[in-house]
Amino acid sequence: MTVIGTGYLGATHAICMAVLGYEVLGVDVDPRKVEALASGEVPFFEPGLPEKLAEALESGRLRFTTSFDEAAAFGDVHFVCVGTPQAPGSHAADLRYVESAFAELAKRIDRKALLIGKSTVPIGTAERLTEMVHELSPIGQELELAWNPEFLREGFAVKDTLHPDRLVFGVASAWAEAQLRAAFSPILDAGTPLVVADLASAELVKVAANSFLATKISYINAMAEVCEATGADVQVLAKALGFDDRIGSRFLKPGLGFGGGCLPKDIRAFKHRAEELGVGQAVAFLGEVDAINTRRRTRTVDLVRELAGGALRGKRIAALGAAFKPNSDDVRDAPALDVARLLYLEEASVVVFDPEANVNAHRAYPDLDYADSLEQAVVGADVVVLLTEWQQFRDADPAALGRLVAARAVVDGRHALDADRYRAAGWEYRALGRPHGSATHQLVEHEADATRLTLS
Numbered sequence: 001m002t003v004i005g006t007g008y009l010g011a012t013h014a015i016c017m018a019v020l021g022y023e024v025l026g027v028d029v030d031p032r033k034v035e036a037l038a039s040g041e042v043p044f045f046e047p048g049l050p051e052k053l054a055e056a057l058e059s060g061r062l063r064f065t066t067s068f069d070e071a072a073a074f075g076d077v078h079f080v081c082v083g084t085p086q087a088p089g090s091h092a093a094d095l096r097y098v099e100s101a102f103a104e105l106a107k108r109i110d111r112k113a114l115l116i117g118k119s120t121v122p123i124g125t126a127e128r129l130t131e132m133v134h135e136l137s138p139i140g141q142e143l144e145l146a147w148n149p150e151f152l153r154e155g156f157a158v159k160d161t162l163h164p165d166r167l168v169f170g171v172a173s174a175w176a177e178a179q180l181r182a183a184f185s186p187i188l189d190a191g192t193p194l195v196v197a198d199l200a201s202a203e204l205v206k207v208a209a210n211s212f213l214a215t216k217i218s219y220i221n222a223m224a225e226v227c228e229a230t231g232a233d234v235q236v237l238a239k240a241l242g243f244d245d246r247i248g249s250r251f252l253k254p255g256l257g258f259g260g261g262c263l264p265k266d267i268r269a270f271k272h273r274a275e276e277l278g279v280g281q282a283v284a285f286l287g288e289v290d291a292i293n294t295r296r297r298t299r300t301v302d303l304v305r306e307l308a309g310g311a312l313r314g315k316r317i318a319a320l321g322a323a324f325k326p327n328s329d330d331v332r333d334a335p336a337l338d339v340a341r342l343l344y345l346e347e348a349s350v351v352v353f354d355p356e357a358n359v360n361a362h363r364a365y366p367d368l369d370y371a372d373s374l375e376q377a378v379v380g381a382d383v384v385v386l387l388t389e390w391q392q393f394r395d396a397d398p399a400a401l402g403r404l405v406a407a408r409a410v411v412d413g414r415h416a417l418d419a420d421r422y423r424a425a426g427w428e429y430r431a432l433g434r435p436h437g438s439a440t441h442q443l444v445e446h447e448a449d450a451t452r453l454t455l456s
């Protein structure tokens with residue numbers, strides 16, 4: 001099999017498939033990525049993936065290339081895993097990389113083969129691409145197309161790829177289904193649930209899943225806004241709601257909200273596509289989900305400003321975290337960096353520290369100051385603000401940190417710190433959706449998530 005595109009999704013897929021025993025050729029237009037991967041280096045932070053890459057390279061079953069000629073000659077099935085970012089100046093998805101990958105393959109493939117899209121795309125894309133590849137391909141309709149949406153999370157990519165919750169095959173023929181079954185046989189043999197679908201349903205599953213997750217997060221963050229107006233405590237609320245199995249505690253963690261390369265752009269592209277299809281009303285609420293999420297960022301800045309005494313100008317702020325979530329160095333649409341940028345725009349002196357994302361953050365926002373350690377970041381700080389809940393930040397000793405700062409004031413943007421410990425160490429502790437002096441009700445870490453973390 002070939003895997004086109006070696007970003008988070010493609011690299012993980014290629015590596016894991018080779019580990020499972022397939023002969024895999026990874027393809028990317030960026031020679032630096034290809035060289036890095038071929039020499040055993042994963043060009044992004046993903047726990048457990050470097051070890052799997054070493055195993056795959058060692059087996060001799062994984063190679064990388066920049067050549068589409070080589071890919072077309074090599075593969076019986078071709079997985080397209082290239083990015084679908086938000087289009088510039090629009091909420092639509094930018095499909096140029098997907099279109100180009102399918103076109104480059106279609107032009108060259110001269111024996112029966114299956115092209116499988118894994119990228120997240122607007123509904124109707126697979127049907128349109130099918131027509132395109134049939135026109136371009138020397139073998140016409142013998143070149144088939146299927147869609148196999150991917151649900152892996154950054155930080156848990158290896159586990160989610162090798163042991164997914166489910167597989168979805170969007171197919172237009174029994175032959176395509178058989179190819180996909182063969183391409184995933186070790187995973188299917190392990191009892192993974194499989195949903196065989198038409199192309200449009202397969203595309204829709206992906207955006208519907210991400211929209212649901214985003215909605216759940218914004219739901220609890222909307223409740224946090226109500227809590228702020230009433231004196232209720234959103235952490236208590238989330239805990240109590242989560243015990244209802246029908247609601248569940250996962251993705252019900254209040255705080256700074258969602259970011260990353262998927263959830264924000266996927267809900268926007270879905271809404272945009274639904275409007276094109278004349279069913280915009282059905283998903284109009286996603287606009288509200290997005291707005292609630294964005295408000296969390298400005299509300300976090302409000303809290304920091306309040307603790308800084310009403311104005312941010314000249315205040316030293318330690319911003320802990322830059323990645324969009326822990327166990328990742330990804331800063332795409334990162335709420336953490338957005339808050340740091342907003343604080344900077346109000347002329348605070350912002351010092352950012354992230355255990356893994358400093359380099360990417362610096363590339364995105366070179367104007368901010370970056371520290372090499374947590375301690376260095378908090379020295380002389382007027383306010384400390386936790387923006388990404390890395391374990392290192394959770395574990396920090398508030399008494400020791402208290403000796404380094406100028407003022408013991410902390411905003412917990414992720415509801416990740418022990419408020420009682422901080423208060424006992426003389427800190428003023430504030431978190432969105434929690435009354436100022438409330439007792440701590442630490443959210444019980446979700447057991448499944450804890451296990452996933454250990455596994456990966």
Ligand code: UGA
Nearest residue numbers: 150151152153154217251252253257258259260262324325
């Ligand atoms: C998300 C989905 O979870 C994956 O299933 C999907 O495959 C992927 O997008 C994708 O489309 O490729 P990911 O972007 O890696 O995965 O991150 P999540 O773990 O979903 O977290 C997204 C954001 O939500 C993070 O910023 C996180 O901090 C935030 N979040 C998550 C909350 O604010 N509260 C929560 O309770 C959970």
